[in-house]
Amino acid sequence: MMAERNSDVVVKVWEINKERLACMQQKIWEEPRLMSKTAGRSSCCIFRVPRRLVEINVRSYQPHIISIGPYHRGKPHLRMIEEHKWRYLGSLIARTQAHGLGLEDYLKALHPLETNARECYSEIIQLDTHDFLEMMVLDGCFIVDFFRKIGKMHPFEPDDPLVSMSWVFSFFLRDLLLLENQLPFFVLERLFDITKMPGEESGPSLASLALGFFNNTLLRPEVILQKHSDLKGKHLLDLLRLSFIPEEHEVGIHDHPPTHLIQCVSKLRKAGIKLMPGKSDSFLTVKFRNGVIEMPPVTIDDFLTCFFQNCVAFELCHKDCTKHITTYATLLDCLINTAKDVEYLCDRNIFENYFGTDSEVARFINNLGKDVTFDADNCYLSKLFNDVNEYYRNGWHVQLAGMKYTYFDTPWSFISAFAAFLLLLLTIAQTFYTVYPYFRPR
Numbered sequence: 001m002m003a004e005r006n007s008d009v010v011v012k013v014w015e016i017n018k019e020r021l022a023c024m025q026q027k028i029w030e031e032p033r034l035m036s037k038t039a040g041r042s043s044c045c046i047f048r049v050p051r052r053l054v055e056i057n058v059r060s061y062q063p064h065i066i067s068i069g070p071y072h073r074g075k076p077h078l079r080m081i082e083e084h085k086w087r088y089l090g091s092l093i094a095r096t097q098a099h100g101l102g103l104e105d106y107l108k109a110l111h112p113l114e115t116n117a118r119e120c121y122s123e124i125i126q127l128d129t130h131d132f133l134e135m136m137v138l139d140g141c142f143i144v145d146f147f148r149k150i151g152k153m154h155p156f157e158p159d160d161p162l163v164s165m166s167w168v169f170s171f172f173l174r175d176l177l178l179l180e181n182q183l184p185f186f187v188l189e190r191l192f193d194i195t196k197m198p199g200e201e202s203g204p205s206l207a208s209l210a211l212g213f214f215n216n217t218l219l220r221p222e223v224i225l226q227k228h229s230d231l232k233g234k235h236l237l238d239l240l241r242l243s244f245i246p247e248e249h250e251v252g253i254h255d256h257p258p259t260h261l262i263q264c265v266s267k268l269r270k271a272g273i274k275l276m277p278g279k280s281d282s283f284l285t286v287k288f289r290n291g292v293i294e295m296p297p298v299t300i301d302d303f304l305t306c307f308f309q310n311c312v313a314f315e316l317c318h319k320d321c322t323k324h325i326t327t328y329a330t331l332l333d334c335l336i337n338t339a340k341d342v343e344y345l346c347d348r349n350i351f352e353n354y355f356g357t358d359s360e361v362a363r364f365i366n367n368l369g370k371d372v373t374f375d376a377d378n379c380y381l382s383k384l385f386n387d388v389n390e391y392y393r394n395g396w397h398v399q400l401a402g403m404k405y406t407y408f409d410t411p412w413s414f415i416s417a418f419a420a421f422l423l424l425l426l427t428i429a430q431t432f433y434t435v436y437p438y439f440r441p442r
Contacts, residue, residue, distance in 0.1 A: 031124060039122040040319060045234035046071075046182045047122040047317040052371045053309070060309040063175040065168065068139045070125045070132075071180045084162060085142040092145045095154070096195050106137045109194050113187060120184040120234070122317070140183055140191045143176070143236075147209040150216075153200065173217050173303055179310045179317075182235035189232075207231045207239060214240055217303045224281050234318075241311050244282045245324050259376040261334045262388045265341040268293075271392045275335075277349045284328055288384045291391060295345075300361055301354040308368060316372055326372060327379040333369040336362050 031037065038044050046069065049061040066081040067073050093103055110117075110133055117136060118125055125132060149156050150163075162168055175181055192206045204212070208229045215225060225243075233239030262268070265275065278287060278294030287294045298304070311325035336342055339358035342365075345351040346358070355361050376382060 033124040033126075035122055036119075036124050038119045041119065042318075042320040043116070043119050044122055045184070045238065045314075045318055046120050047179060047314070049179055049310075049313045050316065050371075053313055053316075056367050056370060057309065060306050061178060061180060061313065063178055063181045065171045066175045066181075068143070068176065068181045069183050070121065070127065070135060071123070073135060081162075081168075085138050088142045088145045089138055091157070092141050092195060095197060099197070101194065103137070105194065106141065106191065107133050109190055110136050110140075110187065113184075113190060117184050117187055136183065136187055137191070140187050141195070143183070143188060144192045144195060144206070146172075147206070147213055150213050151204055151209040153203060153209075169216075173214065174306045177214070177237045177240060177307055177310060179237055179314050182237060185233050185235050185239065188236075205229050207233075210236055210239055211243055217301075220281075237307075237310055237314060238321075240307065241314070241325060244284055245322065246280070246282050246285055257386070259379075259382045259385050260389055261330070261376060262385055263334070263392060264337040265335050265344050266337070268335075268388070268392065269344075273388065273391060275345065275348055275350060284324055284380075286328070286331065286381060286384060288387050288391075293384075293388065295350045297350055297352060299352040299354060300364075305355060305364055312368060312372060323374070323379060326369075326374060327381050329365070329368045329372075330374050330376075330379075331381055332365045336365045338362060 034048075036044075039047070048071065054061055063072050063078060065078065067075060067078040072078060089103075093106075096102070111129075113136075114129060114132060118132070127135065145154075146162070148154050156163055162172070189206055196203075208225060211225045211228060211231075228243045231239060231242055233242050263271075268275070272291055274292045276292050276294050278285065278296045280296040283296045283298040285296055308325060308329060312329055315321045315323045315326045335345070339362050342351065342353070342358040342361045346353055351361070353361055355364065376385060
Protein backbone atom coordinates (compact mmCIF):
# COMPACT_ATOMS: atom_id res chain seq x y z
CA MET A 1 0.00 0.00 0.00
CA MET A 2 2.89 2.36 0.85
CA ALA A 3 4.60 1.51 -2.43
CA GLU A 4 1.49 2.46 -4.33
CA ARG A 5 1.31 5.84 -2.56
CA ASN A 6 4.98 6.59 -3.25
CA SER A 7 4.49 5.95 -6.96
CA ASP A 8 1.81 8.68 -7.30
CA VAL A 9 2.91 11.53 -9.68
CA VAL A 10 1.73 15.07 -9.20
CA VAL A 11 0.98 16.73 -12.57
CA LYS A 12 0.93 20.50 -12.59
CA VAL A 13 -1.46 21.90 -15.19
CA TRP A 14 -0.02 24.90 -17.11
CA GLU A 15 -2.30 27.91 -16.97
CA ILE A 16 -2.54 30.59 -19.65
CA ASN A 17 -1.55 34.10 -18.59
CA LYS A 18 -4.71 36.14 -19.11
CA GLU A 19 -2.81 39.42 -19.61
CA ARG A 20 -0.51 37.86 -22.24
CA LEU A 21 -3.54 36.39 -24.02
CA ALA A 22 -5.25 39.77 -24.09
CA CYS A 23 -2.06 41.39 -25.43
CA MET A 24 -1.83 38.82 -28.23
CA GLN A 25 -5.48 39.33 -29.11
CA GLN A 26 -4.89 43.08 -29.31
CA LYS A 27 -1.90 42.66 -31.66
CA ILE A 28 -3.99 40.45 -33.97
CA TRP A 29 -6.43 43.29 -34.56
CA GLU A 30 -3.90 46.12 -34.73
CA GLU A 31 -3.32 47.66 -38.16
CA PRO A 32 0.28 47.38 -39.47
CA ARG A 33 1.94 50.79 -39.17
CA LEU A 34 5.39 50.63 -40.75
CA MET A 35 3.94 49.09 -43.91
CA SER A 36 0.22 49.61 -44.20
CA LYS A 37 -2.20 47.13 -45.74
CA THR A 38 -2.65 49.52 -48.68
CA ALA A 39 1.09 49.55 -49.51
CA GLY A 40 0.55 46.84 -52.12
CA ARG A 41 -2.10 48.79 -54.04
CA SER A 42 -1.31 50.72 -57.18
CA SER A 43 -2.59 53.87 -55.45
CA CYS A 44 0.28 53.68 -52.94
CA CYS A 45 3.19 55.58 -54.46
CA ILE A 46 5.22 57.29 -51.68
CA PHE A 47 7.45 54.81 -49.88
CA ARG A 48 10.16 54.59 -47.32
CA VAL A 49 13.30 53.65 -49.23
CA PRO A 50 14.29 50.04 -48.44
CA ARG A 51 16.91 49.94 -45.69
CA ARG A 52 19.48 48.10 -47.81
CA LEU A 53 19.49 50.91 -50.39
CA VAL A 54 19.77 53.56 -47.68
CA GLU A 55 22.80 51.79 -46.21
CA ILE A 56 24.62 52.13 -49.54
CA ASN A 57 24.15 55.91 -49.74
CA VAL A 58 21.92 57.54 -47.14
CA ARG A 59 22.53 61.10 -48.43
CA SER A 60 20.73 60.37 -51.69
CA TYR A 61 17.41 59.63 -49.99
CA GLN A 62 17.28 62.10 -47.07
CA PRO A 63 16.26 65.78 -47.49
CA HIS A 64 18.93 68.35 -46.74
CA ILE A 65 16.95 71.56 -46.17
CA ILE A 66 13.22 71.05 -46.79
CA SER A 67 10.65 68.53 -45.60
CA ILE A 68 7.69 67.71 -47.84
CA GLY A 69 5.04 65.34 -46.53
CA PRO A 70 5.00 63.39 -43.26
CA TYR A 71 8.13 61.19 -43.33
CA HIS A 72 10.64 63.91 -42.36
CA ARG A 73 8.24 66.41 -40.83
CA GLY A 74 9.56 68.23 -37.79
CA LYS A 75 13.22 67.23 -38.07
CA PRO A 76 15.41 69.92 -36.46
CA HIS A 77 17.77 70.47 -39.41
CA LEU A 78 14.79 71.24 -41.69
CA ARG A 79 13.21 73.97 -39.54
CA MET A 80 14.86 76.84 -41.41
CA ILE A 81 12.81 76.37 -44.58
CA GLU A 82 9.74 75.41 -42.52
CA GLU A 83 9.55 79.05 -41.43
CA HIS A 84 9.67 80.23 -45.05
CA LYS A 85 6.82 77.89 -45.99
CA TRP A 86 4.51 79.99 -43.81
CA ARG A 87 5.81 83.14 -45.48
CA TYR A 88 4.98 81.72 -48.91
CA LEU A 89 1.55 80.58 -47.71
CA GLY A 90 0.84 84.12 -46.50
CA SER A 91 1.95 85.54 -49.84
CA LEU A 92 -0.39 83.20 -51.72
CA ILE A 93 -3.34 83.97 -49.43
CA ALA A 94 -2.74 87.70 -49.89
CA ARG A 95 -3.20 87.28 -53.65
CA THR A 96 -6.23 84.99 -53.58
CA GLN A 97 -8.06 86.76 -50.75
CA ALA A 98 -8.77 89.66 -53.05
CA HIS A 99 -10.89 87.21 -55.04
CA GLY A 100 -12.66 85.74 -52.03
CA LEU A 101 -10.43 82.71 -51.43
CA GLY A 102 -8.75 82.30 -48.05
CA LEU A 103 -6.99 79.71 -45.91
CA GLU A 104 -10.28 78.11 -44.87
CA ASP A 105 -11.10 77.44 -48.53
CA TYR A 106 -7.75 75.72 -49.06
CA LEU A 107 -8.45 73.34 -46.17
CA LYS A 108 -11.99 72.64 -47.35
CA ALA A 109 -10.75 71.90 -50.87
CA LEU A 110 -8.35 69.21 -49.62
CA HIS A 111 -10.63 67.61 -47.03
CA PRO A 112 -12.41 65.35 -49.58
CA LEU A 113 -8.98 64.12 -50.76
CA GLU A 114 -7.72 63.14 -47.30
CA THR A 115 -8.47 59.39 -47.48
CA ASN A 116 -6.93 59.00 -50.95
CA ALA A 117 -3.93 61.08 -49.94
CA ARG A 118 -3.28 58.94 -46.85
CA GLU A 119 -3.41 55.78 -48.99
CA CYS A 120 -0.58 57.15 -51.14
CA TYR A 121 1.85 56.60 -48.24
CA SER A 122 3.21 53.16 -47.42
CA GLU A 123 3.13 53.89 -43.69
CA ILE A 124 0.18 54.70 -41.44
CA ILE A 125 0.42 58.47 -40.95
CA GLN A 126 0.00 59.21 -37.23
CA LEU A 127 -1.65 62.61 -37.71
CA ASP A 128 -5.26 63.55 -37.08
CA THR A 129 -7.31 65.17 -39.82
CA HIS A 130 -6.47 68.74 -38.76
CA ASP A 131 -2.70 68.16 -38.65
CA PHE A 132 -2.73 66.14 -41.87
CA LEU A 133 -4.64 68.82 -43.80
CA GLU A 134 -2.42 71.56 -42.35
CA MET A 135 0.65 69.70 -43.61
CA MET A 136 -0.89 69.20 -47.08
CA VAL A 137 -1.88 72.86 -47.39
CA LEU A 138 1.41 74.25 -46.05
CA ASP A 139 3.69 72.01 -48.13
CA GLY A 140 1.47 71.98 -51.22
CA CYS A 141 0.96 75.74 -51.34
CA PHE A 142 4.68 76.30 -50.91
CA ILE A 143 5.49 74.08 -53.90
CA VAL A 144 2.74 75.57 -56.08
CA ASP A 145 3.67 79.17 -55.30
CA PHE A 146 7.41 78.51 -55.60
CA PHE A 147 6.91 76.92 -59.04
CA ARG A 148 4.74 79.82 -60.18
CA LYS A 149 7.43 82.30 -59.18
CA ILE A 150 10.17 80.25 -60.81
CA GLY A 151 7.99 80.21 -63.94
CA LYS A 152 7.76 84.02 -63.71
CA MET A 153 3.99 84.00 -63.29
CA HIS A 154 4.47 86.07 -60.12
CA PRO A 155 7.53 87.96 -58.87
CA PHE A 156 9.67 86.88 -55.94
CA GLU A 157 9.98 89.23 -53.02
CA PRO A 158 13.10 91.40 -53.30
CA ASP A 159 16.22 89.49 -52.26
CA ASP A 160 14.26 86.34 -51.43
CA PRO A 161 16.96 84.11 -49.86
CA LEU A 162 15.41 80.95 -51.33
CA VAL A 163 16.58 82.03 -54.79
CA SER A 164 19.24 84.66 -54.12
CA MET A 165 21.34 82.15 -52.18
CA SER A 166 22.44 79.63 -54.81
CA TRP A 167 23.24 76.84 -52.36
CA VAL A 168 19.63 76.84 -51.10
CA PHE A 169 18.20 76.57 -54.60
CA SER A 170 20.54 73.72 -55.58
CA PHE A 171 19.38 71.69 -52.56
CA PHE A 172 15.74 72.43 -53.45
CA LEU A 173 16.29 70.79 -56.83
CA ARG A 174 17.35 67.54 -55.19
CA ASP A 175 15.12 67.58 -52.11
CA LEU A 176 11.93 68.00 -54.16
CA LEU A 177 12.53 64.81 -56.13
CA LEU A 178 13.31 62.49 -53.21
CA LEU A 179 10.95 59.51 -52.95
CA GLU A 180 10.37 60.00 -49.22
CA ASN A 181 9.79 63.73 -49.68
CA GLN A 182 6.65 63.84 -51.81
CA LEU A 183 3.01 64.91 -51.86
CA PRO A 184 0.48 63.16 -54.12
CA PHE A 185 0.33 65.01 -57.43
CA PHE A 186 -3.47 65.27 -57.29
CA VAL A 187 -3.11 67.30 -54.07
CA LEU A 188 -0.76 69.74 -55.80
CA GLU A 189 -3.10 69.94 -58.79
CA ARG A 190 -6.09 70.73 -56.58
CA LEU A 191 -4.23 73.55 -54.85
CA PHE A 192 -2.89 74.80 -58.18
CA ASP A 193 -6.37 74.90 -59.71
CA ILE A 194 -8.16 76.68 -56.86
CA THR A 195 -5.44 79.33 -56.48
CA LYS A 196 -5.40 80.36 -60.14
CA MET A 197 -5.85 84.08 -60.58
CA PRO A 198 -8.06 85.59 -63.30
CA GLY A 199 -6.27 85.29 -66.64
CA GLU A 200 -4.14 82.30 -65.58
CA GLU A 201 -6.54 79.69 -66.97
CA SER A 202 -4.66 79.70 -70.27
CA GLY A 203 -1.24 79.82 -68.61
CA PRO A 204 1.27 76.99 -68.15
CA SER A 205 0.13 73.77 -66.50
CA LEU A 206 1.48 72.51 -63.19
CA ALA A 207 3.42 69.82 -65.07
CA SER A 208 5.06 72.49 -67.27
CA LEU A 209 6.05 74.58 -64.26
CA ALA A 210 7.44 71.55 -62.41
CA LEU A 211 9.48 70.34 -65.38
CA GLY A 212 10.65 73.91 -65.95
CA PHE A 213 11.87 74.05 -62.35
CA PHE A 214 13.92 70.85 -62.69
CA ASN A 215 15.17 72.06 -66.06
CA ASN A 216 17.31 74.61 -64.24
CA THR A 217 19.81 71.76 -63.90
CA LEU A 218 18.79 69.35 -66.69
CA LEU A 219 18.85 72.07 -69.40
CA ARG A 220 16.65 70.19 -71.85
CA PRO A 221 15.35 72.08 -74.93
CA GLU A 222 12.06 73.89 -74.38
CA VAL A 223 10.39 71.91 -77.16
CA ILE A 224 10.85 68.70 -75.12
CA LEU A 225 9.16 70.22 -72.08
CA GLN A 226 6.23 71.39 -74.19
CA LYS A 227 5.54 67.80 -75.22
CA HIS A 228 4.86 66.93 -71.58
CA SER A 229 2.64 69.86 -70.60
CA ASP A 230 -0.31 67.51 -69.93
CA LEU A 231 1.75 64.80 -68.23
CA LYS A 232 0.44 63.48 -64.92
CA GLY A 233 2.59 61.51 -62.51
CA LYS A 234 2.00 60.04 -59.08
CA HIS A 235 4.17 62.82 -57.62
CA LEU A 236 7.01 65.12 -58.74
CA LEU A 237 9.60 62.33 -58.90
CA ASP A 238 7.32 60.20 -61.06
CA LEU A 239 6.44 63.20 -63.26
CA LEU A 240 10.10 63.83 -64.04
CA ARG A 241 10.71 60.09 -64.55
CA LEU A 242 7.81 59.81 -67.01
CA SER A 243 9.10 62.78 -69.01
CA PHE A 244 12.16 60.71 -69.96
CA ILE A 245 10.21 57.62 -71.09
CA PRO A 246 9.65 57.76 -74.88
CA GLU A 247 6.12 57.00 -76.07
CA GLU A 248 7.32 54.25 -78.41
CA HIS A 249 8.76 52.21 -75.54
CA GLU A 250 6.53 49.20 -75.04
CA VAL A 251 7.18 46.79 -72.24
CA GLY A 252 5.49 43.41 -72.29
CA ILE A 253 6.01 39.68 -72.51
CA HIS A 254 8.33 38.97 -75.44
CA ASP A 255 8.60 35.66 -77.25
CA HIS A 256 12.34 35.03 -77.22
CA PRO A 257 14.88 32.80 -75.50
CA PRO A 258 15.93 33.73 -71.95
CA THR A 259 17.73 37.06 -71.94
CA HIS A 260 21.30 37.30 -70.67
CA LEU A 261 22.98 40.53 -69.68
CA ILE A 262 25.77 41.90 -71.85
CA GLN A 263 29.50 42.22 -71.25
CA CYS A 264 31.43 45.30 -70.15
CA VAL A 265 32.78 47.95 -72.52
CA SER A 266 36.28 46.46 -72.67
CA LYS A 267 35.05 42.99 -73.68
CA LEU A 268 32.53 44.39 -76.19
CA ARG A 269 35.27 46.39 -77.88
CA LYS A 270 37.40 43.25 -78.19
CA ALA A 271 34.47 41.67 -80.02
CA GLY A 272 34.27 44.58 -82.46
CA ILE A 273 31.25 46.26 -80.87
CA LYS A 274 31.50 50.03 -80.84
CA LEU A 275 29.73 52.58 -78.64
CA MET A 276 28.69 55.87 -80.18
CA PRO A 277 26.65 58.86 -78.96
CA GLY A 278 23.07 58.62 -80.17
CA LYS A 279 20.57 61.32 -81.06
CA SER A 280 17.41 61.30 -78.99
CA ASP A 281 15.42 63.44 -76.58
CA SER A 282 15.88 60.84 -73.84
CA PHE A 283 18.93 58.98 -72.56
CA LEU A 284 16.68 55.89 -72.32
CA THR A 285 16.59 55.50 -76.11
CA VAL A 286 19.49 53.07 -76.57
CA LYS A 287 19.84 51.30 -79.94
CA PHE A 288 22.04 48.57 -81.43
CA ARG A 289 22.61 48.12 -85.14
CA ASN A 290 25.44 46.94 -87.35
CA GLY A 291 27.71 46.28 -84.39
CA VAL A 292 27.24 49.75 -82.85
CA ILE A 293 25.50 50.59 -79.56
CA GLU A 294 24.09 54.11 -79.78
CA MET A 295 23.60 55.83 -76.40
CA PRO A 296 22.36 59.43 -76.13
CA PRO A 297 24.78 61.60 -74.11
CA VAL A 298 24.05 61.90 -70.40
CA THR A 299 25.52 64.26 -67.81
CA ILE A 300 26.60 62.46 -64.65
CA ASP A 301 26.36 64.91 -61.75
CA ASP A 302 24.96 65.14 -58.22
CA PHE A 303 21.41 65.82 -59.42
CA LEU A 304 21.19 63.00 -61.95
CA THR A 305 22.75 60.43 -59.63
CA CYS A 306 20.20 61.37 -56.95
CA PHE A 307 17.42 61.14 -59.55
CA PHE A 308 18.59 57.70 -60.69
CA GLN A 309 18.74 56.33 -57.15
CA ASN A 310 15.30 57.57 -56.15
CA CYS A 311 13.75 56.36 -59.41
CA VAL A 312 15.23 52.89 -58.89
CA ALA A 313 13.83 52.85 -55.33
CA PHE A 314 10.40 53.96 -56.60
CA GLU A 315 10.33 51.35 -59.37
CA LEU A 316 11.39 48.70 -56.88
CA CYS A 317 8.53 49.52 -54.48
CA HIS A 318 5.59 50.46 -56.69
CA LYS A 319 3.31 47.66 -57.79
CA ASP A 320 2.48 48.75 -61.36
CA CYS A 321 5.42 50.98 -62.17
CA THR A 322 7.45 50.35 -65.32
CA LYS A 323 11.14 49.65 -64.72
CA HIS A 324 12.72 51.93 -67.31
CA ILE A 325 15.28 53.64 -65.06
CA THR A 326 16.15 50.34 -63.36
CA THR A 327 16.69 48.77 -66.80
CA TYR A 328 18.93 51.65 -67.90
CA ALA A 329 20.85 51.45 -64.61
CA THR A 330 21.35 47.71 -65.21
CA LEU A 331 22.66 48.45 -68.70
CA LEU A 332 25.21 50.89 -67.26
CA ASP A 333 26.17 48.36 -64.59
CA CYS A 334 26.81 45.80 -67.33
CA LEU A 335 28.89 48.18 -69.42
CA ILE A 336 31.01 49.56 -66.59
CA ASN A 337 33.32 47.41 -64.51
CA THR A 338 36.27 49.71 -64.04
CA ALA A 339 37.33 53.33 -64.36
CA LYS A 340 38.70 52.54 -67.83
CA ASP A 341 35.17 51.77 -69.03
CA VAL A 342 33.99 55.16 -67.72
CA GLU A 343 36.97 56.85 -69.37
CA TYR A 344 36.07 55.29 -72.71
CA LEU A 345 32.42 56.45 -72.49
CA CYS A 346 33.63 59.96 -71.65
CA ASP A 347 36.03 59.89 -74.59
CA ARG A 348 33.15 58.85 -76.86
CA ASN A 349 31.05 61.81 -75.58
CA ILE A 350 28.43 59.46 -74.11
CA PHE A 351 29.20 60.49 -70.53
CA GLU A 352 29.85 64.04 -69.37
CA ASN A 353 31.32 63.59 -65.92
CA TYR A 354 30.73 66.29 -63.30
CA PHE A 355 30.34 63.78 -60.48
CA GLY A 356 33.91 62.95 -59.53
CA THR A 357 36.75 60.76 -60.74
CA ASP A 358 36.16 57.94 -63.21
CA SER A 359 36.57 55.49 -60.34
CA GLU A 360 33.86 57.26 -58.32
CA VAL A 361 31.47 57.12 -61.26
CA ALA A 362 32.19 53.41 -61.73
CA ARG A 363 31.60 52.77 -58.02
CA PHE A 364 28.30 54.70 -58.09
CA ILE A 365 26.99 52.79 -61.11
CA ASN A 366 28.00 49.42 -59.66
CA ASN A 367 26.19 50.29 -56.40
CA LEU A 368 23.09 51.51 -58.24
CA GLY A 369 21.90 48.02 -59.07
CA LYS A 370 22.81 46.32 -55.79
CA ASP A 371 19.96 44.31 -54.19
CA VAL A 372 17.54 45.43 -56.91
CA THR A 373 15.24 42.88 -58.56
CA PHE A 374 15.33 42.98 -62.35
CA ASP A 375 13.49 40.96 -65.01
CA ALA A 376 15.73 40.94 -68.06
CA ASP A 377 13.20 38.99 -70.16
CA ASN A 378 10.47 41.62 -69.88
CA CYS A 379 12.40 44.89 -69.83
CA TYR A 380 12.37 47.44 -72.63
CA LEU A 381 16.01 46.61 -73.55
CA SER A 382 15.58 42.82 -73.73
CA LYS A 383 15.88 42.79 -77.56
CA LEU A 384 19.01 44.94 -77.38
CA PHE A 385 20.58 42.57 -74.83
CA ASN A 386 19.83 39.57 -77.06
CA ASP A 387 21.08 41.25 -80.25
CA VAL A 388 24.33 42.37 -78.60
CA ASN A 389 24.95 38.91 -77.17
CA GLU A 390 24.32 37.24 -80.52
CA TYR A 391 26.76 39.60 -82.23
CA TYR A 392 29.27 39.12 -79.42
CA ARG A 393 29.26 35.32 -79.70
CA ASN A 394 29.08 34.77 -83.45
CA GLY A 395 31.03 35.64 -86.57
CA TRP A 396 34.53 36.08 -87.88
CA HIS A 397 34.44 39.74 -86.89
CA VAL A 398 34.90 38.75 -83.26
CA GLN A 399 38.31 37.17 -83.87
CA LEU A 400 39.34 39.99 -86.21
CA ALA A 401 38.26 42.65 -83.74
CA GLY A 402 40.04 40.86 -80.89
CA MET A 403 43.29 40.92 -82.83
CA LYS A 404 42.76 44.56 -83.76
CA TYR A 405 42.01 45.50 -80.13
CA THR A 406 45.06 43.62 -78.84
CA TYR A 407 47.63 44.76 -81.40
CA PHE A 408 46.36 48.02 -82.94
CA ASP A 409 44.28 49.75 -80.26
CA THR A 410 47.04 52.25 -79.32
CA PRO A 411 50.08 53.60 -81.20
CA TRP A 412 52.42 51.75 -78.80
CA SER A 413 50.70 48.40 -79.29
CA PHE A 414 50.81 48.97 -83.07
CA ILE A 415 54.55 49.80 -82.96
CA SER A 416 55.19 46.70 -80.83
CA ALA A 417 53.22 44.48 -83.22
CA PHE A 418 54.97 46.00 -86.24
CA ALA A 419 58.41 45.52 -84.64
CA ALA A 420 57.58 41.90 -83.85
CA PHE A 421 56.41 41.34 -87.42
CA LEU A 422 59.55 42.97 -88.82
CA LEU A 423 61.72 40.86 -86.53
CA LEU A 424 59.91 37.75 -87.76
CA LEU A 425 60.60 38.71 -91.38
CA LEU A 426 64.29 39.32 -90.69
CA THR A 427 64.55 35.97 -88.86
CA ILE A 428 62.96 34.18 -91.83
CA ALA A 429 65.31 35.97 -94.25
CA GLN A 430 68.36 35.10 -92.16
CA THR A 431 67.31 31.47 -91.94
CA PHE A 432 66.72 31.36 -95.71
CA TYR A 433 70.14 32.76 -96.62
CA THR A 434 71.80 30.47 -94.09
CA VAL A 435 70.19 27.31 -95.47
CA TYR A 436 69.96 28.18 -99.17
CA PRO A 437 73.69 27.64 -100.06
CA TYR A 438 73.47 23.99 -98.94
CA PHE A 439 70.65 23.28 -101.36
CA ARG A 440 71.76 25.43 -104.32
CA PRO A 441 72.90 23.21 -107.23
CA ARG A 442 76.57 23.58 -108.19
